[in-house]
Amino acid sequence: xxxxxxxxxxxxxxxxxxxxAYIFIVIFLVMAGTLTFFVxxxxxxxxxxLRPFFGFHPWLYLFLVPALSMRLWAEDRRLGTIxxxxxxxxxxxxxxxxxxxxxxxxxxxxxxxxxxxxxxxxYLGNPDNGxxxxxxxxxxxxxxxxxxxxxxxxxMTKNQVIAFVVTAAVCFLFTVAGSPILLNYFExxxxxxxxxxxxNFGFLxxxxxxxxxxxxxxxxxxxxxxxxxxLIANAFVIDWKKAE
Amino acid sequence: xxxxxxxxxxxxxxVTALALLLVLFLGLNVLSSSLLTSTRLDxxxxxxxxxxxxxxxxxxxxxxxxxxKFYYSQALGRNxxxxxxxxxxxxxxxxxxxxxxGGKIKVEIYDPxxxxxxxxxxxADGLQQIPLQEGGEQVFFGIAGTNLTDDREVIxxxxxxxxxxxxxxxxxxxxxxxxxxxxxxxxxxxxxxxGTVRMNAMGQQTPIPAYIIADQIGATYETRYLDxxxxxxxxxxxxxxxxxxxxxxxxxxxxxxxxxxxxxxxxIMVDPYSETEGGQAxxxxxxxxDSSDLPILFKHWGVEYDPTKIAADRLxxxxxxxxxxQRPVDYVAWLELRxxxxxxxxxxxxxxxxxxxASTGHIALADGAPVxxxxxxxxxxxxxxxxAEQVKGMxxxxxxxxxxxxxxxxxxxxxxxxxxKITTAFPDGPPELKPAEGEQxxxxxxxxxxxxxxxxxxxxxTAPLDVIVVADSDILADRFWVQVQQFFGRRxxxxxxxxxxxxxxxxxxxxxxxxxxGLRGRGSTARPFEVLDRIQREAEKEYAAQEERLQxxxxxxxKRFDELRRGMPEGxxxxxxxxxxxxxxxxxQEILRIRGELxxxxxxxxxxxxxxxxxxWFYNIALVPILVTVLALLLxxxxxxxxxRIQSQAG
Numbered sequence: 001x002x003x004x005x006x007x008x009x010x011x012x013x014x015x016x017x018x019x020x021a022y023i024f025i026v027i028f029l030v031m032a033g034t035l036t037f038f039v040x041x042x043x044x045x046x047x048x049x050l051r052p053f054f055g056f057h058p059w060l061y062l063f064l065v066p067a068l069s070m071r072l073w074a075e076d077r078r079l080g081t082i083x084x085x086x087x088x089x090x091x092x093x094x095x096x097x098x099x100x101x102x103x104x105x106x107x108x109x110x111x112x113x114x115x116x117x118x119x120x121x122x123y124l125g126n127p128d129n130g131x132x133x134x135x136x137x138x139x140x141x142x143x144x145x146x147x148x149x150x151x152x153x154x155x156m157t158k159n160q161v162i163a164f165v166v167t168a169a170v171c172f173l174f175t176v177a178g179s180p181i182l183l184n185y186f187e188x189x190x191x192x193x194x195x196x197x198x199x200n201f202g203f204l205x206x207x208x209x210x211x212x213x214x215x216x217x218x219x220x221x222x223x224x225x226x227x228x229x230x231l232i233a234n235a236f237v238i239d240w241k242k243a244e
Numbered sequence: 245x246x247x248x249x250x251x252x253x254x255x256x257x258x259v260t261a262l263a264l265l266l267v268l269f270l271g272l273n274v275l276s277s278s279l280l281t282s283t284r285l286d287x288x289x290x291x292x293x294x295x296x297x298x299x300x301x302x303x304x305x306x307x308x309x310x311x312x313k314f315y316y317s318q319a320l321g322r323n324x325x326x327x328x329x330x331x332x333x334x335x336x337x338x339x340x341x342x343x344x345x346g347g348k349i350k351v352e353i354y355d356p357x358x359x360x361x362x363x364x365x366x367x368a369d370g371l372q373q374i375p376l377q378e379g380g381e382q383v384f385f386g387i388a389g390t391n392l393t394d395d396r397e398v399i400x401x402x403x404x405x406x407x408x409x410x411x412x413x414x415x416x417x418x419x420x421x422x423x424x425x426x427x428x429x430x431x432x433x434x435x436x437x438x439g440t441v442r443m444n445a446m447g448q449q450t451p452i453p454a455y456i457i458a459d460q461i462g463a464t465y466e467t468r469y470l471d472x473x474x475x476x477x478x479x480x481x482x483x484x485x486x487x488x489x490x491x492x493x494x495x496x497x498x499x500x501x502x503x504x505x506x507x508x509x510x511x512i513m514v515d516p517y518s519e520t521e522g523g524q525a526x527x528x529x530x531x532x533x534d535s536s537d538l539p540i541l542f543k544h545w546g547v548e549y550d551p552t553k554i555a556a557d558r559l560x561x562x563x564x565x566x567x568x569x570q571r572p573v574d575y576v577a578w579l580e581l582r583x584x585x586x587x588x589x590x591x592x593x594x595x596x597x598x599x600x601x602a603s604t605g606h607i608a609l610a611d612g613a614p615v616x617x618x619x620x621x622x623x624x625x626x627x628x629x630x631x632a633e634q635v636k637g638m639x640x641x642x643x644x645x646x647x648x649x650x651x652x653x654x655x656x657x658x659x660x661x662x663x664x665k666i667t668t669a670f671p672d673g674p675p676e677l678k679p680a681e682g683e684q685x686x687x688x689x690x691x692x693x694x695x696x697x698x699x700x701x702x703x704x705x706t707a708p709l710d711v712i713v714v715a716d717s718d719i720l721a722d723r724f725w726v727q728v729q730q731f732f733g734r735r736x737x738x739x740x741x742x743x744x745x746x747x748x749x750x751x752x753x754x755x756x757x758x759x760x761x762g763l764r765g766r767g768s769t770a771r772p773f774e775v776l777d778r779i780q781r782e783a784e785k786e787y788a789a790q791e792e793r794l795q796x797x798x799x800x801x802x803k804r805f806d807e808l809r810r811g812m813p814e815g816x817x818x819x820x821x822x823x824x825x826x827x828x829x830x831x832x833q834e835i836l837r838i839r840g841e842l843x844x845x846x847x848x849x850x851x852x853x854x855x856x857x858x859x860x861w862f863y864n865i866a867l868v869p870i871l872v873t874v875l876a877l878l879l880x881x882x883x884x885x886x887x888x889r890i891q892s893q894a895g
Contacts, residue, residue, distance in 0.1 A: 022876035026869040033865030043857055048771040113872070116864045124773040124860075130287035178328075197270070199321075199328060200277055209329060213288035221276045229269045233262055240258035 003090040007098025008105070015106050028064055028110045032056060036117070048125025053117055054135045054211055058175050058204055061146045066167035068107065069150025070160045072099055073238065078158045086242060092235045100151050100231055107143045111136065131213035138210030141223035142203055146171050148230035155237045171203075174226075178202025292408055293333075295340055298763045299415045303341065306348045306422045308392045312414075314338055314353045315366045317383035323376055327385065330404050337410060338387075341418070349418070356384050372400035374732055387414065391421040403731060405738050412763045416463065427755045429465040430481035432472055434490035434536070435520055435717065456728065456737045457720050457744050461485075461751065472496060476697045477503035483754045484510040488518050488536045488717035494675035497540045501669050502698065507707035509754035511747070514538060515717040516551045516605040516632040535632065536717070544669035545661065546613020549715060555606040555655040556630045557623040558648055560585060562600070566641050571846065573784065575641040576648055577630065578602045579623065580741065581657070587620050590660070592712070592749045596742035600724045603635045604716035606655035614663055615709060621658040621746075626650035642792050657716060658746075663709040673701050712750045719743045776853060783849045791845050798838045805831040 015021040032053065036042045040052025076082040086092075121127045150167040157163050178199045199205060206219040286294040314334065321328025335353065342351045356362040358381055367373065369388035376383055387399045397417040406413065420426075431437065439454035461467055468481065472490050476499050484503060486492075492500075504510055514536045535551040542549055560581050561574035582598045593599075599621055606629075609617045628651045634644065674695055677686045686694075718724055725743035729736045739745075808828060 016879070019876065022872055025872050029869045029872075030865060033861075037861060037865065043773070043776070043860070046772050046776070048773055113868050116868060120860055120864055124775045125771050126774065127771055128289045130289050134285075134287040197274060200273065201270075205329060212293070213286065214293045215285040215287065217280050217283035218273075218276050221280075222273055225269055225272050229265050233265045236258055236261050236265075 003094040004098045004101065007090070007095055008101045011099050011102035012105055015102070021106065024064065024068060024106075025110045025113060028060065029113060031060055032114055033117075035060075048121045048127040050117055050121060050127070050132050050135060051211070053114070054139055054207075057139045058142065058207060061143055062168060062171055062175060065107070065143060065146040066150050066164045066171065068103055069147050069154050069167055070163035071154070072103060072151045073155040073234075074157055074160045074163045077155075077241070078160075082238070082242075092239055093232070096151070096231050096235045096238070100148060100227075100234075103147050103151070104144050107147065108140060111140055111143070128213065131211070134213045134215055135211045137215060138207050138219070141210075141220065142207050145174075145203065145223045145226040145230075148227040148234070149174070152230045152234040152237065155234050155241065174201065175203045178205030292411075295337075295344065296411065296763060299341075299411060300344060302415055302419055302422075303345050303349065306345065306418070308422070309348055309350060310418060310421050311350045311352060311390050312338060312341070312417075313369060313388045313390075314351060315356055315369070315371050315384040315386055315388070316353065317357075317381075317385065318355050319376060319381055320374075320383040320385055326404065330402070330407060331385065333407075334387075334402060334410065337414065341414065358382060370396065370398035370400060372732065372734060374401065387417065389417045389421050395421055397421050400734065401731065403729075403736050405729065405736065415763055420464065426464075426466040427482045428468055428478075428480045429461060429483045429485055429751060429755075430468050430470050430477055431461075431485045431487060432470045432474065432489045432492075432496075433485075433487035434472065434533070435488050435518070435720065437487060437720065438467075438469060453735070455720055456722050456726050456735070457747055459737075460744055460748060464748065465751065465755070474499050475694060477508065482509065483751055484508055485751070486510065486512045486514070486536075486538070487720055488513060488515050488520075489538075490533055490536055492536075492538060493678075494540060494670075495677065497538060498670050498675050500538075501541060501544075502702055504709060504711065505666070505668055505702040505705045507705070510711045511714070511750050511754060512538060512711060513714040513717045513719070514549065514551070514605065515603070515715065516554050517603040517635060519602045519718045520721045534636070540669050545615050545663075545666070545711075546610040547615075547617075547661070547713065548608045548610050549605060549713075551605065552632050553605065554603050554630050554632050554635060555579075555623050555627055555657065555715075556644065556648065557627040557655075558645075558650065559624040559626065564639070564641055566639070571849075573641050573788070574645055574781065575639070576628070576644050577635045579604065581621055581623070585622055585624060587618070590618065590620055592660070592753050593620050593746060596746045596749065598741045599719065599743055599746055600741040601657060601716040602718035602721075602724055603632070604657050604718075606657055607659060607713055607715050608656060614666055615661045616663060617656070618660045618662070619656040619658070620660060620712070621656075621714075623655045623657065625652075625654045627653060627655050629655075642788070645788060646792060658712065658714040661709065661711045661713060663705075666705045666709045668701075668703050670701075671703065674698060710754060712754065714750075720747065776856065779852045779856060780849070783852050787845050787849050791842065791849075794838055794842045794845060798835065798842065801831060801834050801838060805835060 035056040036053040040055060042052050045052065073082070088095075118129075118132060121132070122129070149170055150163070153167045153170065154160075154163045157166075179202060201222075206222050209216060210219050284293070286292070316331045316334070321331055338351045338353075342349050354362055354366070356366045363382075363384075366384050366388075371384050371386040371388060373382040373384060375381070384401075386401045389397045397420045399413055399417060402410070402413075435455070436442070436452045437455045437458040439452060439458075441449050441451050458467070465483075468478065470477070470481075473493060474496050477484055481503070484500065486500075489496075500510065516535050518534055518536070537549065537551040554577060556576040557579050558574065558576055560579045561576045562578040562580045563572035564575040564578065565572045578601070580598055580600050586593045586596060586599060588594050601621075606623070607617075609615070628649055630644070677691055677694060679685045720743070722728060722737075725741035726737045726739045729738060737744075805828070808824075808831065
């Protein structure tokens with residue numbers, strides 16, 4: 001546990017030592033704001049809620065999270081610093097969790113900095129703050145799942161660009177799993193049970209459910225298990241690659 | 245070779261491990277989605293997704309078992325995933341009803357396939373079949389409930405638009421199945437509440453659908469429409485609803501008097517100007533008077549109500565568009581009441597967040613009145629009284645707004661009247677039967693038969709008086725409170741105002757069936773940007789006079805310009821004198837100038853809103869990124885400086 005904390009602090013601090021962190025935050029905030037106002041019609045809707053704002057989160061994460069996760073392991077592998085890691089008296093899993101938590105906390109910072117939106121709707125009208133709070137939790141859980149998948153894929157390659165592209169593609173599949181884009185493809189030949197199962201693995205499906213203002217244990221288990229299992233796989237992959 | 249073999253074995257183990265992890269992930273979630281049904285944290289303000297106390301009370305009171313059959317075609321969820329999510333919620337909620345009922349509610353779930361017996365049964369149960377695509381597979385998504393005596397209540401199709409009312413809809417269905425004897429509501433109205441066919445000015449038959457509110461009353465109560473010249477309220481009527489009853493003669497008022505003295509409850513809705521009747525008159529000819537009153541009873545109870553006056557309120561006015569292409573303005577005769585205008589302490593109004601009224605009257609209590617009045621809905625302080633004539637015919641919202649003079653008072657629009665004991669308004673017994681114009685005077689037998697209906701004439705109430713008086717009847721009309729969507733030939737009401745809840749709550753409170761009271765009004769909260777609205781209102785108020793003056797000048801100038809042009813012979817461009825041409829040019833310039841000024845005024849109205857909007861853009865899009873950038877630059881600077889310092893110290 002102490003080791004996780006150590007790695008977390010080192011990694012989290014490292015984010016703010018490079019311009020990357022600031023660029024990431026600035027792009028995330030500007031894009032979230034612009035999309036909400038100009039595409040989502042935030043003011044024209046005349047409704048004191050943050051639906052248009054959260055509606056864009058899956059799509060923002062789709063591009064921004066891979067940019068964050070691509071260097072989690074790929075860079076260490078390219079530079080060979082991964083060997084250094086492995087000589088430290090810590091387990092593989094601790095290293096994986098520590099790095100992941102640092103990245104997740106960092107997205108948490110970016111998400112927290114969107115609070116002017118929350119303040120704005122409270123100034124303009126009388127929103128259901130419970131719904132907004134639940135949406136933030138849902139968004140954060142979803143970001144965690146994207147990150148864990150990105151971390152796993154980053155561990156599989158030394159090339160950051162490949163890590164970025166593959167992560168974006170895999171995350172896209174998970175995002176749209178519950179939407180007609182993918183379901184229509186399966187529907188004609190796959191049995192109904194399978195189609196429903198696929199629908200149940202869509203990030204959008206679970207995120208939409210939480211956005212109503214209800215945090216269902218099933219949705220938490222979905223994102224939670226996605227994170228935990230991706231991280232276990234992550235540790236496996238590093239262990240395996242070490243042998244190469 | 246050996247190394248390669250090791251790697252290969254290791255690779256195989258890793259791939260197997262990854263595959264196992266994937267299976268674990270899939271299995272865990274399939275299990276959790278089928279085993280866990282109702283472990284959730286409902287963070288919504290009104291607890292929209294948890295069973296309310298009212299439902300739990302209702303479930304507790306069920307005496308005989310009820311079966312709920314949930315028909316859901318999985319094909320629907322596969323094609324439109326949104327329905328799949330919603331179906332999951334319905335299933336969970338029904339499961340919760342079942343779990344809490346201690347075996348009294350049984351839930352059965354069916355997936356009717358095309359051309360099966362189950363499909364026929366779903367149709368027989370009253371469910372609505374919807375084609376997935378045109379001419380494609382038919383799907384079901386509804387609930388049918390039955391009880392031991394084979395009564396059946398149905399939600400033919402579960403529209404996602406009504407998702408926030410899901411619990412109310414299911415509880416209403418259970419309520420209807422669990423109450424054996426339904427309360428009878430007698431309705432006296434001149435409005436086409438239960439739908440009708442009217443002849444329009446062209447002589448065509450035009451069907452007018454029943455009011456949504458009448459459907460909703462009919463879903464909970466047994467309704468009986470009574471004649472306006474009724475002699476006696478039928479024995480089995482528990483609540484009498486007078487909905488703009490037209491001109492009630494002494495005979496009908498005596499019947500109502502006796503009904504109330506005998507312990508009957510009444511919801512009385514009178515109106516100085518029924519927009520529905522007044523508006524219809526243009527197309528269909530007059531079928532009932534614009535205004536209604538209950539003069540004898542009101543006078544006796546000490547209720548002051550003037551059927552020629554309406555209450556206007558600047559602060560709660562609704563916006564209407566005065567003409568094509570014009571900006572919406574506040575119409576002080578149409579009000580949307582919310583917040584402090586609605587009594588939050590009464591169970592009738594506590595869950596109702598908005599009530600829309602149109603050309604409403606107002607009531608007050610005279611000194612020494614024998615009844616007690618509890619206001620339910622009132623206008624804001626600074627309201628004004630208008631003559632009903634001012635709102636009849638062509639609407640002139642701008643004029644009303646310009647001439648608006650805030651008065652010192654707030655007016656009561658709806659109130660509950662109570663009294664422990666009350667005497668009759670007819671101390672001399674039944675009124676004389678007077679013949680209508682052109683009719684013969686009633687014979688002695690007819691008079692005797694009439695009087696025989698009242699073997700004992702009550703002179704004093706036998707139970708406490710409980711009456712709700714509302715000074716508006718347009719509250720009932722669909723167009724003021726509900727949007728009706730057509731869904732494969734079925735009307736789906738989506739309320740935009742709480743009028744329906746208010747009226748049903750009033751009937752529930754009067755009839756003593758309060759089971760559904762706590763459920764109404766949940767989830768219908770509209771949450772507009774009040775600040776933007778307020779700023780807009782203030783700006784409009786500031787510029788209204790200026791705008792109107794400019795518009796008037798513009799209209800006059802344009803008229804004179806037209807007259808001038810029309811006065812010239814056709815194709816006479818060549819023989820128009822220079823002076824006339826100059827005159828025309830002068831008018832043209834004038835028109836352009838006024839239009840420019842008008843645009844400037846309209847821009848000023850938008851200015852404050854625009855300013856707030858650009859502030860919001862700045863705070864939400866730019867501010868934090870700028871701060872983050874500045875912070876990053878400062879940190880970088882600090883690092884450079886401290887590095888230099890270390891270097892210089894080292895050097």
